[in-house]
Structure formats: C-alpha cells, structure tokens
Amino acid sequence: MARVGRLWIVSGAMTTHRTTDDLVVLDHVDKWFGDLHVLKDVDLRIGRGEVVVVIGPSGSGKSTLCRAINRLEPIDKGTITLDGKPLPEEGKELAALRAEVGMVFQSFNLFAHKTILENVTLGPIKVRGEKKDVAEKRARELLDRVGVGHQAEKYPAQLSGGQQQRVAIARALAMEPKVMLFDEPTSALDPEMISEVLDVMVDLAKRGMTMVVVTHEMGFARTAGDRVVFMADGAIVEEAAPEQFFTNPQSDRAKDFLGKILQH
Amino acid sequence: MDDLTSEFDLVLQAFWLTIQLAALSGVVSVLLGTVLAAMRVGPVAPLRVAAATYVNVVRNTPLLIVFVFVFVAFPNLGLLVGTPFLLKGVLAVSFYTAPFVAEAIRAGINAVPLGQAEAARAIGLTFGQTMGSVILPQAFRAVVPPLASVLIAMTKNTSIAAVFGIVEATARMRYFTNNSPDDTIVFLVFAAGYIIIVELLSVGAWGLERRWRVAR
Numbered sequence: 001m002a003r004v005g006r007l008w009i010v011s012g013a014m015t016t017h018r019t020t021d022d023l024v025v026l027d028h029v030d031k032w033f034g035d036l037h038v039l040k041d042v043d044l045r046i047g048r049g050e051v052v053v054v055i056g057p058s059g060s061g062k063s064t065l066c067r068a069i070n071r072l073e074p075i076d077k078g079t080i081t082l083d084g085k086p087l088p089e090e091g092k093e094l095a096a097l098r099a100e101v102g103m104v105f106q107s108f109n110l111f112a113h114k115t116i117l118e119n120v121t122l123g124p125i126k127v128r129g130e131k132k133d134v135a136e137k138r139a140r141e142l143l144d145r146v147g148v149g150h151q152a153e154k155y156p157a158q159l160s161g162g163q164q165q166r167v168a169i170a171r172a173l174a175m176e177p178k179v180m181l182f183d184e185p186t187s188a189l190d191p192e193m194i195s196e197v198l199d200v201m202v203d204l205a206k207r208g209m210t211m212v213v214v215t216h217e218m219g220f221a222r223t224a225g226d227r228v229v230f231m232a233d234g235a236i237v238e239e240a241a242p243e244q245f246f247t248n249p250q251s252d253r254a255k256d257f258l259g260k261i262l263q264h
Numbered sequence: 265m266d267d268l269t270s271e272f273d274l275v276l277q278a279f280w281l282t283i284q285l286a287a288l289s290g291v292v293s294v295l296l297g298t299v300l301a302a303m304r305v306g307p308v309a310p311l312r313v314a315a316a317t318y319v320n321v322v323r324n325t326p327l328l329i330v331f332v333f334v335f336v337a338f339p340n341l342g343l344l345v346g347t348p349f350l351l352k353g354v355l356a357v358s359f360y361t362a363p364f365v366a367e368a369i370r371a372g373i374n375a376v377p378l379g380q381a382e383a384a385r386a387i388g389l390t391f392g393q394t395m396g397s398v399i400l401p402q403a404f405r406a407v408v409p410p411l412a413s414v415l416i417a418m419t420k421n422t423s424i425a426a427v428f429g430i431v432e433a434t435a436r437m438r439y440f441t442n443n444s445p446d447d448t449i450v451f452l453v454f455a456a457g458y459i460i461i462v463e464l465l466s467v468g469a470w471g472l473e474r475r476w477r478v479a480r
Contacts, residue, residue: 112380127393
C-alpha cells in the first residue's frame with residue numbers, strides 16, 4: 001500500500017514538521033495546455049525506495065505527470081517537492097536538482113554525436129566535475145551492468161533500440177540519482193527487445209531505487225511495482241497495490257481500461 | 265599583361281590581404297553568429313529580442329552602408345579613430361555576416377530533435393552546457409553546406425573594402441586595369457584568384473561534411 005506521510009507536532013518548539021520517507025511529493029498539481037486541463041488537482045507521494053507504476057489510457061496525463069517531476073513540463077498550480085525541497089525556477093538551481101533525478105525517455109534520446117561511453121560520462125564530467133578516467137571507469141561498470149559494455153566505443157545509431165534504451169538507463173544512473181523517472185521506456189521497442197530493458201528495470205527496483213514508471217507493461221507493474229497509480233483524463237482515479245488493482249479494480253474507469261487491455 | 269608579370273608580387277600581396285580579411289572575418293562572424301543564434305533560442309527574453317533585432321536590422325542593411333558606418337560615421341563620432349584599416353574591414357564584414365551565420369546556425373539548432381535538449385537538461389546540464397556540448401555540435405554538422413555558402417559570399421564581399429582604401433585583390437585589380445590596355449586578362453587573373461580561395465573553402469566544407477558523416 002501507499003506509504004502515507006505522517007504529520008509530526010514537535011512539542012514546545014511550536015513547529016509543524018512533516019517528516020517521512022517521502023522523496024517526491026506532488027501537492028494539488030494542475031496544468032493546462034491552452035484550454036486542455038492535462039493535470040487535475042494531482043496529489044501523489046512517492047516514498048524512498050518505492051516503485052510507482054503509472055498506467056492509464058493515452059492522453060490521460062501520465063507522461064506529463066512524469067515530466068513535471070523534473071520540471072521538463074512546468075506546472076501551473078500546486079507544488080512539487082523533491083526530498084523536501086520545492087522545484088526551483090529554470091536556472092542553475094534547477095539544473096542541479098535535475099542531476100538528482102534520472103530520466104529515461106520513450107525515444108531514448110542518446111546524444112547522437114557522442115559515443116556510448118561519452119553519453120554516459122558527459123553528465124558526471126560536466127555537472128559533477130568528475131575526472132575523465134574516474135567517470136569512464138564507472139561508466140564502463142554501468143554499461144557492463146546493463147549488458148552493453150562491449151559497445152562502449154560505438155555511436156548510438158549503431159545500436160539496437162533495446163541496447164540504446166539500456167545505455168540511456170546507464171546514462172541516468174551515472175548521475176547517481178535519488179529517483180528514476182521512466183516515461184514509457186519500452187513503447188518504442190520491438191517486442192523482443194522489451195524484456196531486455198524490463199530486466200534492467202526489475203534489477204534496479206530490486207536494488208532499492210525509487211522509481212516512477214509510466215508504462216503499458218502490466219507484467220512489469222505486477223512483478224516490480226509497489227503501487228499502481230491509475231490515471232484518466234488528467235486525474236488520479238485509483239491507487240492500489242498491483243495485485244489488488246489488477247484483480248479487484250474499484251473504479252468503473254479502471255475496470256473498463258483493464259477490460260480492454262487484458263482482453264487480447 | 266607585362267605589368268602583371270613584372271609586378272606579380274603585388275598581386276600576391278593583394279590576395280594575401282584578401283585572405284587575411286576573409287579568414288579573420290570568418291572567425292569573428294562565426295563566433296558572433298553562434299552567440300546570436302544561442303541568444304535567439306535562449307531562455308532570457310531581453311537577449312532574444314536584442315539578437316532578433318540585430319539580425320533583422322543588419323541583415324537588411326547593404327554591406328556598403330555598414331562599411332560607411334565603420335569607416336566614416338563611427339570615426340566622425342570619435343569611435344575607431346586609430347584602428348588599423350584591416351581591423352576596420354574585418355569589423356565591417358563580420359558585423360554584416362554574423363546575422364547570416366546566426367540564421368544558418370539557428371536552422372541547424374531547429375533541426376536537432378527536441379529530445380536531445382531534454383535529455384541534456386535531464387542529466388543536469390545548464391543551458392550553456394546543453395548548447396555547447398549537445399546542441400551546437402550537432403547543429404554545426406547540419407549547417408556545413410549553408411554555412412559554407414555564407415562564408416563564400418563573405419569572402420567575395422571583402423572586395424567592398426577596396427572602396428575604403430584597403431588594397432586587397434579588387435583594389436589591386438583596379439590599379440592594374442588603370443595602367444593596362446589588357447583589361448580582360450587582368451579581370452581573368454583576379455577572378456581566378458578569387459575562385460581558388462573560394463574553392464579551398466568548398467573543399468574544406470566537403471571534408472568536414474565527410475568526416476562528420478562517418479562519426480555518428
């Protein structure tokens with residue numbers, strides 16, 4: 001079940017202090033694209049080490065939600081805090097905060113003009129100021145871990161989609177992020193490449209990484225998810241443990257959605 | 265023709281000056297144009313407006329008038345008074361060429377998929393780092409052909425400097441045509457000189473294109 005933040009009243013000091021394991025907190029978040037209300041009063045708390053799987057029909061706002069957490073999409077109302085700190089405005093401070101949040105995109109977005117190794121070391125060298133040899137050593141370890149170590153000198157276009165996505169995961173991990181965001185990481189992949197990416201993600205979940213995963217992979221939600229968040233029309237409709245959600249959905253919207261995707 | 269052969273060192277000197285003008289102006293206008301392009305796509309609104317205004321005003325001004333500003337108007341206002349002619353020529357040509365470079369590079373920036381910038385921002389790169397490490401290197405690869413055209417036009421535009429007392433190739437050509445009945449030969453020799461310089465640029469651009477096509 002969801003880990004809910006508790007409210008502590010520190011006696012004497014007269015301060016209200018909210019401590020919890022919550023790493024990411026979205027509080028009454030609203031966003032519009034013009035007239036389109038894409039996020040409607042979204043409240044979400046993500047605990048340290050928790051794997052939250054966001055599912056829902058296309059256009060439900062789940063990608064926008066994911067992208068809002070590192071402010072690739074600015075929000076119009078509400079607050080988002082990361083490890084207790086509200087997201088800053090665009091600038092150096094925001095860049096520093098984004099370094100703490102790993103992001104994996106549907107279309108991989110590896111830097112096309114850089115080798116696989118350079119893709120992984122760019123952040124550590126430029127953002128963290130690491131020495132090249134230190135960054136390269138760790139990058140090679142990460143590439144080995146995701147199974148593409150032998151491709152380090154190649155360019156992204158020379159790799160398959162599944163390999164590129166695993167490199168993208170390694171690139172995000174190289175920053176040693178507090179939380180990883182996955183925005184439909186397997187939606188652009190051929191079926192036989194999906195599992196190699198999911199394997200890496202399951203491994204990551206087992207190692208205790210905090211993850212927000214927008215996906216259509218129900219199998220992943222069941223095996224690796226701690227909680228399923230079901231969105232429709234920009235709002236969170238239902239939250240539950242995966243087993244409970246898939247076997248006994250409460251809302252009509254979720255029943256309808258599951259009926260459609262589990263039919264085939 | 266006899267003048268040309270006996271004073272060929274004057275021809276070479278003149279083309280050497282043309283090459284200096286073109287090379288220095290090329291470097292300055294590419295740097296200035298890159299900064300302008302980055303300003304136009306950057307997050308700071310006043311810089312965006314300033315760059316757009318500069319591009320539109322200067323691009324729509326004839327080169328001759330830019331030269332008049334640098335060589336006549338500015339000195340009248342007490343600016344650039346003791347500046348060497350070569351440097352003033354470089355300034356005029358660069359001011360004028362930078363907007364064209366900026367627009368070519370901006371087209372290149374727009375050709376880089378948005379996801380590249382998003383991925384760069386997502387690992388914590390600042391706007392400047394995103395531009396310098398991810399966007400511009402890819403934009404440059406895309407704009408080699410149009411940028412080469414801009415720089416070729418710029419090289420030929422250096423001939424305007426002849427009017428303002430810089431004895432580069434075109435000014436020297438006039439010197440020879442004034443003294444010689446063989447106008448046509450003189451024209452052909454100097455045209456050939458320009459063609460050789462410009463052809464070197466084209467070959468350089470072709471080489472870059474080939475090298476960068478392999479590396480991605």
